[in-house]
Amino acid sequence: xxxxxxxxxxxxxxxxxxxxxxxxxxxxxxxxxxxxxxxxxxxxxxxxxxxxxxxxxxxxxxxxxxxxxxxxxxxxxxxxxxxxxxxxxxxxxxxxxxxxxxxxxxxxxxxxxxxxxxxxxxxxxxxxxxxxxxxxxxxxxxxxxxxxxxxxxxxxxxxxxxxxxxxxxxxxxxxxxxxxxxxxxxxxxxxxxxxxxxxxxxxxxxxxxxxxxxxxxxxxxxxxxxxxxxxxxxxxxxxxxxxxxxxxxxxxxxxxxxxxxxxxxxxxxxxxxxxxxxxxxxxxxxxxxxxxxxxxxxxxxxxxxxxxxxxxxxxxxxxxxxxxxxxxxxxxxxxxxxxxxxxxxxxxxxxxxxxxxxxxxxxxxxxxxxxxxxxxxxxxxxxxx
Amino acid sequence: xxxxxxxxxxxxxxxxxxxxxxxxxxxxxxxxxxxxxxxxxxxxxxxxxxxxxxxxxxxxxxxxxxxxxxxxxxxxxxxxxxxxxxxxxxxxxxxxxxxxxxxxxxxxxxxxxxxxxxxxxxxxxxxxxxxxxxxxxxxxxxxxxxxxxxxxxxxxxxxxxxxxxxxxxxxxxxxxxxxxxxxxxxxxxxxxxxxxxxxxxxxxxxxxxxxxxxxxxxxxxxxxxxxxxxxxxxxxxxxxxxxxxx
Numbered sequence: 057x058x059x060x061x062x063x064x065x066x067x068x069x070x071x072x073x074x075x076x077x078x079x080x081x082x083x084x085x086x087x088x089x090x091x092x093x094x095x096x097x098x099x100x101x102x103x104x105x106x107x108x109x110x111x112x113x114x115x116x117x118x119x120x121x122x123x124x125x126x127x128x129x130x131x132x133x134x135x136x137x138x139x140x141x142x143x144x145x146x147x148x149x150x151x152x153x154x155x156x157x158x159x160x161x162x163x164x165x166x167x168x169x170x171x172x173x174x175x176x177x178x179x180x181x182x183x184x185x186x187x188x189x190x191x192x193x194x195x196x197x198x199x200x201x202x203x204x205x206x207x208x209x210x211x212x213x214x215x216x217x218x219x220x221x222x223x224x225x226x227x228x229x230x231x232x233x234x235x236x237x238x239x240x241x242x243x244x245x246x247x248x249x250x251x252x253x254x255x256x257x258x259x260x261x262x263x264x265x266x267x268x269x270x271x272x273x274x275x276x277x278x279x280x281x282x283x284x285x286x287x288x289x290x291x292x293x294x295x296x297x298x299x300x301x302x303x304x305x306x307x308x309x310x311x312x313x314x315x316x317x318x319x320x321x322x323x324x325x326x327x328x329x330x331x332x333x334x335x336x337x338x339x340x341x342x343x344x345x346x347x348x349x350x351x352x353x354x355x356x357x358x359x360x361x362x363x364x365x366x367x368x369x370x371x372x373x374x375x376x377x378x379x380x381x382x383x384x385x386x387x388x389x390x391x392x393x394x395x396x397x398x399x400x401x402x403x404x405x406x407x408x409x410x411x412x413x414x415x416x417x418x419x420x421x422x423x424x425x426x427x428x429x430x431x432x433x434x435x436x437x438x439x440x441x
Numbered sequence: 442x443x444x445x446x447x448x449x450x451x452x453x454x455x456x457x458x459x460x461x462x463x464x465x466x467x468x469x470x471x472x473x474x475x476x477x478x479x480x481x482x483x484x485x486x487x488x489x490x491x492x493x494x495x496x497x498x499x500x501x502x503x504x505x506x507x508x509x510x511x512x513x514x515x516x517x518x519x520x521x522x523x524x525x526x527x528x529x530x531x532x533x534x535x536x537x538x539x540x541x542x543x544x545x546x547x548x549x550x551x552x553x554x555x556x557x558x559x560x561x562x563x564x565x566x567x568x569x570x571x572x573x574x575x576x577x578x579x580x581x582x583x584x585x586x587x588x589x590x591x592x593x594x595x596x597x598x599x600x601x602x603x604x605x606x607x608x609x610x611x612x613x614x615x616x617x618x619x620x621x622x623x624x625x626x627x628x629x630x631x632x633x634x635x636x637x638x639x640x641x642x643x644x645x646x647x648x649x650x651x652x653x654x655x656x657x658x659x660x661x662x663x664x665x666x667x668x669x670x671x672x673x674x675x676x677x678x679x680x681x682x683x684x685x686x687x
Contacts, residue, residue: 158658210656212630217599222624222656 064350068357071318075354078318081311082358086412087366089304090405094370094398095378096300100293101399102234103391104286110235113174113264115281117144117271122261127151130164134259135276142269145172146260148250152213154225154243156201163197164242165213167250167260174266177238178231182246187226189249194239195232203227211243216255223253235391289391308412312419315354319347319423330427331435344424351420355413374398465576465592471615472608473569475644480505480675484515484667489557490660498555499667507567509680520555524685532561535685542685557662558631558652562602570594573601581612584619585636588612603630614638614645629655642671 068075108114117140118124122133130151137146148167153160170182182190189211193203203209205227212222225245233239251257265271271279323330333343377395483502488495498520502512510527514520522537532545545561554561570576574594581590594606603622610617620633632655635647646669653661678684 153656155656158656160654160657210628212624212656215625219596219599219601219604220622220624220630221604221626222628222630223626 061349061353063346064353067322067350068353071322074318075357078311078314078354079357079361081314082354082412082416083362083366085304085307085311086358086362086408087370088307089408089411090366090400091370091373091398092300092304093297093404093408094374094400095396096293096297097401097404098374098397098399099392100290102393102397103289103293106234106391106393107286107289108282109176110233111175111238111264112282112285113145113266114269115265115271115279116285117263117265117274117277117279119261120276120278122149124262130261134256134261137258137260137263139274140263140277143174143266144263144269145169145174145266146247146263148247148254148256148259149261150213150250150254150256152211152243154201155210155212156203156207161201162241163211165211165250166242166244167247168244170246172264174264176233177244178229179244179246181229182244185226185228187228189223189225189245189253190228191225192229192231192244193227194242195230196236196239197242198227198230200240203230205230213253215253221253234393237391308415312415315351315416316419316423319351319420322350323347323423323426327430327435328437330430331432331437334430334432335436340427340430343427344421347424347427348417348421351424352413352417354420355416358412358416359409370398370400374400463578463590465578465590466571468578468590468592468610468615469570469574469576469594472610472617473571475614475616475646477507477567477569478671480672482670482673482675484669486663486665486667487555487557487559488663488665489555490662491556492659496556503675503679504567505675505680507569510564510567511679511684526680526682526685527564528680533682533685540686542682558654558657558659559662559664563631563652573598574606579607582609584609587618589618611638611645616645616647618647631655632661637665641669644671 119133119135121129121135123129130149134148140146146167146169150165150167152163152165154163155161168177168179168182170179172179178192181192193201198204201209207227208224209227210222211225212220214220225243231239247260251259263277265279330343333346334340338346374397377397380392380394380396481502481504483504485500485502487498487500489498496517498517499515500512501515502510504510508527508529510525512525514523524535526533526535533542534545535542552560554564573596575597577593577595579591579593581588583589589609589611592608592610594608596604604625605623605627607621607623608617609619616635616638617633618635618638620635621629622631622633624630632653634651634653635649636651637648638645639648640646646666648666648669650664651661652664653659
């Protein structure tokens with residue numbers, strides 16, 4: 057085996073530019089696969105962390121008639137909050153329309169507990185103010201509506217009987233979050249105020265659960281665990297990962313095709329060498345192994361080369377992050393930060409390494425099988441076979 | 442002398458009584474008599490004034506009581522064939538381009554119809570004013586050259602869309618010339634201006650209405666009656682879901 061490795065190394069180095077072109081493409085693919093998967097993993101981690109911190113908490117208790125994805129359920133999807141005790145924060149959702157500068161914008165009016173600390177929503181800003189109805193909005197909502205801190209805006213809503221009412225609210229704070237589902241088209245006011253405005257005293261659409269809460273069956277309310285609430289996010293990121301796989305598999309295929317092509321050419325051009333090996337006593341299997349090891353060596357050299365420029369590059373990106381144009385993608389409803397930090401786990405590095413090495417070895421072995429059918433005399437003579 | 446005193450007292454009492462505002466509830470009853478019919482077939486033209494361009498939609502509607510109505514859009518080409526059926530508090534819309542019928546309910550009913558200043562709910566709520574509001578005459582004004590009673594309406598039912606309304610009623614024709622619809626806070630949300638009042642089948646009826654969302658900029662939405670037929674007999678099959686796809 058040592059002899060095969062030595063011979064393979066000499067042959068590869070002897071091939072010069074051809075070898076380094078193959079190694080270069082393969083190393084680029086290796087680094088790219090690592091980079092892309094690391095980016096997706098980093099995004100996944102950040103999205104989950106931010107969703108938990110801003111929206112999900114340790115889970116949510118949702119009224120049985122309320123479906124956050126179905127606006128039809130807002131009207132009737134709420135219930136009395138007195139049945140639920142513990143470290144939970146109630147949220148009442150109602151629909152409304154605001155009229156900034158004569159335009160109408162449909163909004164979700166959310167009543168939140170001002171002293172909650174389960175999520176990072178700065179609800180404390182709703183407390184120390186003289187405003188009649190203080191309101192919080194996100195940066196995205198602020199950009200879309202043109203509302204700034206201190207602005208008053210007319211809001212129209214309906215009470216529990218369906219009768220219209222309208223008054224001014226004052227924007228007392230604008231928060232910045234990477235979670236668009238708590239920002240776009242949403243206004244937060246103290247829940248007590250919303251009860252007063254709608255007549256839905258002591259009602260909530262859902263609760264955000266904090267640390268230490270232990271759920272027991274409660275009539276009309278359903279507990280959704282943190283992991284079940286993150287399922288959609290997981291599925292979305294998996295889809296993104298799968299679509300990215302196509303791109304790097306294509307690149308990988310090009311690199312492997314180059315190795316395959318080189319191997320076919322080598323076997324064709326080095327027939328005399330193959331014949332000599334066999335004449336000197338090497339078995340066909342040993343010659344096949346030699347050529348396969350050459351292919352394997354491509355991947356080893358690619359990993360070494362990739363590590364030389366990949367490690368500092370990926371380390372730099374993991375440390376400093378990659379700026380991302382958030383505003384263009386926030387409308388898709390995916391939590392995304394303006395700087396994405398890739399995460400390179402040991403599993404990811406080992407998996408990618410294995411993928412590159414195994415696939416390069418397989419594509420080297422496939423053309424080498426032809427050697428087993430070669431006649432050594434004809435091979436030494438250089439006759440085409 | 443005794444009879445003369447009685448006569449004088451009676452005269453002053455009568456003249457005092459006639460100088461008082463009339464019974465507001467009687468006025469809105471007369472408005473209902475003009476505006477509401479057991480059934481009607483209407484061809485109308487709705488002009489929606491947008492920021493960039495205006496759109497005009499013509500439609501033919503059939504209505505029976507306050508619970509049943511059926512509308513088919515006749516133009517423009519894009520909306521042609523779209524049909525709406527309302528039965529009680531349910532509304533279905535058929536779109537010929539997708540050949541699908543969808544039901545509109547809940548909050549969707551509060552959305553605007555084809556970008557106009559009218560909501561589906563505005564179109565569907567055909568209850569009589571006397572059923573929803575108690576009325577008080579608050580004065581009289583001249584509006585567009587017509588003498589009007591100004592009447593304040595306060596909801597007597599809990600499910601009124603607008604808690605308060607102020608209407609200017611033509612003293613002679615008993616048709617509102619303006620209708621301000623207000624939120625509970627008193628803020629004017631919508632204004633309907635009614636004009637081109639004509640006598641049709643023995644009743645006064647406004648052939649032109651402008652709906653204006655007072656919280657939004659813009660000229661609002663014009664609703665013009667091209668033809669209207671009161672109390673015709675409408676075949677029962679019109680008000681079935683099957684008629685949406687015909």
